[in-house]
Amino acid sequence: MCIGVPMQVIEAGPYWAWCQGPGDPTQVDTRLLGEQRPGTWLLVFQGAAREVLSEDRARLVLDALAALRAAAAGEPFDHLFADLVGREPQLPEFLRKP
Numbered sequence: 001m002c003i004g005v006p007m008q009v010i011e012a013g014p015y016w017a018w019c020q021g022p023g024d025p026t027q028v029d030t031r032l033l034g035e036q037r038p039g040t041w042l043l044v045f046q047g048a049a050r051e052v053l054s055e056d057r058a059r060l061v062l063d064a065l066a067a068l069r070a071a072a073a074g075e076p077f078d079h080l081f082a083d084l085v086g087r088e089p090q091l092p093e094f095l096r097k098p
Contacts (some may be wrong), residue, residue, distance in 0.1 A: 004050065005044040006058035009036045019044065022062070026033065 007021035007028060014035050017043060019028045030036055041058040054062070058075040062081040065067040070077035078085070 002045050003065070004045045004061070005052055006061045007044045007049075008044055008058070009038050009040045009042065012036050012038060017042070017049070019049075022065070 005021050007016045007019035007026065010020050010025060011018040011037055012030070015029065015031050016068050017028050017030050017036055018025050020026075021044065023071070026044075026047070028042065031048075033049050033052060035040070036042065036049070036052070041053040041055055043051040043053050043058075043061070060083065063082075067077035067080040068082065
């Protein structure tokens, strides 16, 4: 299984970017997306950027990854899903019965 990690560009070149995510800054391959500006959020899989994210979407993914770590450690994680509190989860449109 491969999990994408949101990272923010801090320095960029034509085929790479130094990005800050959880942990130390990492050099990321950006050939699939092209050159990116500092401040841009990227979804990175195994060292390669695959998608440009909004800051809000990046925060949601980072919270979900933090919730996985908390659940594995037996710690509470409900606070990391503030966007789901007070509502029932909804299936994507293509999975709903016609």
